[in-house]
Amino acid sequence: MKDEQSKRLFRDAHLDIKTASGVPVTPQTQAPAYQLAFADDDFLCRDELRPVRLQLELLKPEMGLNEAGVDSTVVLFGGARIRRPGEAKSPALEKMSAHYEQARAFAEAVTRRSLAEGGRDWIVTTGGGPGVMEAGNKGAQDAGGRSVGLSIVLPHEQAPNGYVTPELCFNFHYFAIRKMHFLMRARAIAVFPGGFGTM
Structure with missing residues (x-):
């Protein structure tokens, strides 16, 4: 009304x-x-409008997630350099490639549970990038569900991975606001190996 x-x-x-x-x-x-x-x-x-931009960056994903019926999330953190087995760029990273499949299988299981409960809770959420993030979004897609990607603008960062649900793919300028969105709906956080940027 x-x-x-x-x-x-x-x-x-x-x-x-x-x-x-x-x-x-x-x-x-x-x-x-x-x-x-x-x-x-x-x-x-303009610099003077930074508080307004912070508020907009907090509000836009919040409204989008509300409108999409995302009540709670399960967040996956992990390294962007961890690839599928056989795709790693170094022997050290190849040893880590098992974590890609573990993250994918975990996200698939979480999403199946979410769908069984109505698909509003336990929505897999990642940073939207490659590696473990991609594995998480792929696992959700493999289960037939949705997933969230919280990307950030970086000088050498690629586009979001192709497994993020398009209407749940958000882009950030401010690291702090992005971190807030990782936690605001989180019911659980799964942390896979990664570098300093993972946390």
Whole structure:
């Protein structure tokens, strides 16, 4: 009821963006000051707006997970360099490759249990990258379930792995907010071998 009242009381932001983009071109309408604040990327990226960006980064995944019906998660932490057996880039990493299959099997078992209980709880969550993270997301997909990927923008990081459920694949700028999202819904955390970045 309250949402319906709000929709009637406040103007639609998308409609205002569309309306503002259709105004005549003049020096005034082309000036950065004229842009709607919430549609102005340069403004939103200013240092003074960091608190707003932190809040947005906290809120966007929270709303997305709520809307997707994710009530609780099981988080998998582990190394990005651990590959499937036969795909490792060094003998030392090949020795670690058994952990890939262990993480995949664990995530598959957790997801089967989740689906048996309605699919809202114990949703596998990883950092969305390669290695153990990929194994976790793959295990969930192998079981026919969903999984969450909490990626972060890094200079040399690849795109999220292809096993993350697309509508549950979130991208972060702030490490701290990402870590909060790992823990906010976690019922359990499974930690596999990895490097310093794992934790």
